[in-house]
Amino acid sequence: MSMRIVHIASNTFREAVRDRVLYNLIAFALLMSGAAILVGQISIDIERLVVINLGLTAVSLFGLVIAIFIGIGLVSKEIDKRTLYTVLSRPVRRWEFIVGKFLGLAGTLVVNTVCMAIGVFAALLYVSHHFQKADGWLLVALYFIILQFLIITALALLFSSFSSPLLSAVFAFALFVIGCFAEDLRGFAGMTQGITRWLATGTAYLVPNFSALNVISSVAHQQPVSGQLIVYNTAYALIYAAMALSGAVLVFERRNLK
Amino acid sequence: MKSSARITAIASIVLVVCMMSTVLLLRKLDQLRTGSTVEEVLYISSPTVLKRISLGYGGLLADVYWTRAVQYFGSKHHNGAQHYELLAPLLEITTRLDPQLLVAYEYGANFLAPKPPDGAGMPRRAIELAEYGIRNNPNEWKLYYQLGFIHYMELRDYAAAADAFARGSGVPNAHPWLKLMAAQMAEHAGDIQTARMLWTTMYQSTQDRSIRANAAAHLRALQVDEDVLVLERLVNIYRGKTGRLPESFSTLQAASLLRGNPADPLGHPYRLTPDGHVVVRNPDALPFIKKGMPPGYVPPVAPKLLPSD
Numbered sequence: 384m385s386m387r388i389v390h391i392a393s394n395t396f397r398e399a400v401r402d403r404v405l406y407n408l409i410a411f412a413l414l415m416s417g418a419a420i421l422v423g424q425i426s427i428d429i430e431r432l433v434v435i436n437l438g439l440t441a442v443s444l445f446g447l448v449i450a451i452f453i454g455i456g457l458v459s460k461e462i463d464k465r466t467l468y469t470v471l472s473r474p475v476r477r478w479e480f481i482v483g484k485f486l487g488l489a490g491t492l493v494v495n496t497v498c499m500a501i502g503v504f505a506a507l508l509y510v511s512h513h514f515q516k517a518d519g520w521l522l523v524a525l526y527f528i529i530l531q532f533l534i535i536t537a538l539a540l541l542f543s544s545f546s547s548p549l550l551s552a553v554f555a556f557a558l559f560v561i562g563c564f565a566e567d568l569r570g571f572a573g574m575t576q577g578i579t580r581w582l583a584t585g586t587a588y589l590v591p592n593f594s595a596l597n598v599i600s601s602v603a604h605q606q607p608v609s610g611q612l613i614v615y616n617t618a619y620a621l622i623y624a625a626m627a628l629s630g631a632v633l634v635f636e637r638r639n640l641k
Numbered sequence: 642m643k644s645s646a647r648i649t650a651i652a653s654i655v656l657v658v659c660m661m662s663t664v665l666l667l668r669k670l671d672q673l674r675t676g677s678t679v680e681e682v683l684y685i686s687s688p689t690v691l692k693r694i695s696l697g698y699g700g701l702l703a704d705v706y707w708t709r710a711v712q713y714f715g716s717k718h719h720n721g722a723q724h725y726e727l728l729a730p731l732l733e734i735t736t737r738l739d740p741q742l743l744v745a746y747e748y749g750a751n752f753l754a755p756k757p758p759d760g761a762g763m764p765r766r767a768i769e770l771a772e773y774g775i776r777n778n779p780n781e782w783k784l785y786y787q788l789g790f791i792h793y794m795e796l797r798d799y800a801a802a803a804d805a806f807a808r809g810s811g812v813p814n815a816h817p818w819l820k821l822m823a824a825q826m827a828e829h830a831g832d833i834q835t836a837r838m839l840w841t842t843m844y845q846s847t848q849d850r851s852i853r854a855n856a857a858a859h860l861r862a863l864q865v866d867e868d869v870l871v872l873e874r875l876v877n878i879y880r881g882k883t884g885r886l887p888e889s890f891s892t893l894q895a896a897s898l899l900r901g902n903p904a905d906p907l908g909h910p911y912r913l914t915p916d917g918h919v920v921v922r923n924p925d926a927l928p929f930i931k932k933g934m935p936p937g938y939v940p941p942v943a944p945k946l947l948p949s950d
Contacts, residue, residue, distance in 0.1 A: 426708040600700035
């Protein structure tokens with residue numbers, strides 16, 4: 384990997400930390416400790432389930448918000464501050480800038496997720512007093528959440544390469560919601576006829592499929608995740624992120640920055 | 642004091658005072674508008690719609706709805722309510738959102754099936770819930786047990802109960818008593834022993850204190866019913882022999898019909914009334930008894946359960 388990409392990525396990471404992105408960990412810690420202590424008093428027999436469901440959902444949603452709101456500003460902020468011109472006046476190619484930004488934000492999200500995962504496991508230990516072998520599947524759910532972040536970060540970058548931050552945020556969030564309904568969309572396509580069927584099927588396959596990447600409920604019930612699903616989800620997320628990133632590079636390469 | 646420090650101090654005081662005032666005012670407003678703030682309402686009653694809008698985070702939403710169901714039942718039960726309109730929809734939403742949430746079937750059926758004020762008095766809905774649970778978790782023997790229990794206790798449908806126990810006994814790692822209970826249903830469905838066996842299994846198979854306390858109370862009630870039956874039979878035997886009613890249990894002891902002073906499961910001696918009936922001394926501590934209630938006794942709206950031993 385080009386050292387230039389590494390430098391851009393590490394700078395993006397540093398910038399995110401300086402922007403106090405990791406402050407969300409405080410809110411997360413409060414949420415987890417509150418849930419771990421309170422749920423046992425207001426519900427019956429679901430302390431462990433709540434810690435897992437709430438913990439992994441919070442990891443996913445917190446990360447999603449960071450991915451969208453930081454991702455949409457990665458390019459536009461550099462243009463607004465005119466720091467992009469300084470960067471591009473050096474021997475840095477535009478695609479390296481995009482890839483570096485992507486890797487920097489992805490790195491931030493991975494660090495954030497790891498910290499939150501430690502919090503989830505600590506809360507789990509608090510309510511269960513011991514770990515079970517099946518708790519290892521939580522790591523797979525966390526891995527899938529990171530894969531979701533890769534896709535959404537790449538999409539946020541793609542939108543931010545040609546649109547305003549506000550519209551980029553709307554597009555990225557809308558695509559996330561649509562992606563959660565991807566399987567329904569395919570079912571809907573199957574019920575239509577003619578050109579509508581082609582269009583609906585095409586759209587259903589084009590939007591990211593986030594439902595396959597969400598195994599929170601099943602790991603909460605200690606159900607195993609198949610190796611095949613891990614492999615296919617990994618390949619799908621990486622290829623989809625690469626596709627969105629390529630789109631971002633294509634747009635950014637042709638963008639008039641004058 | 643510097644100007645900026647003074648402003649900080651004043652602003653802090655104003656902030657705290659305003660915060661406290663808003664809380665006090667809200668409390669006052671709540672008093673003025675009693676009942677208007679907490680309404681029992683299900684804004685979205687369709688489980689399918691809720692599952693869709695959960696965006697894949699249905700597990701967490703199911704936990705929220707389960708907690709809501711527990712809180713709803715708990716507060717209503719505490720107040721001795723006779724109607725639990727939202728309980729069945731809340732449980733259905735919970736289990737549709739997370740069909741593997743076993744706790745919702747196990748406890749939910751216990752909330753739904755018994756007659757008010759012990760439950761919602763909806764045994765049919767409880768059966769539907771248990772059947773849905775079995776369809777989604779066919780290897781959980783407790784769900785078959787729960788189903789048979791409702792058929793037996795609430796509907797007195799012994800054939801359906803036997804069928805549920807028999808189905809459950811075929812599940813891997815099923816409690817060995819299921820097979821026994823299926824057989825018991827066929828021959829001795831209405832016996833106190835059968836009911837005792839069911840409540841004992843309930844007591845032993847749950848970790849929840851409230852369910853254990855409920856099972857323990859039912860076991861004590863069954864013991865009282867059986868004791869009263871036996872003691873009143875002895876009273877009748879004495880009357881048959883002497884032509885008069887015994888004055889006390891000592892009379893029965895003197896006639897060699899009874900050994901020792903009989904006491905209820907909590908250790909309080911039974912009382913023999915002048916008309917030959919046997920009653921308990923502290924009926925409030927023995928909810929669910931069908932026999933041995935003092936004349937004119939009115940049970941409390943919400944039964945008082947003792948700790949589960």
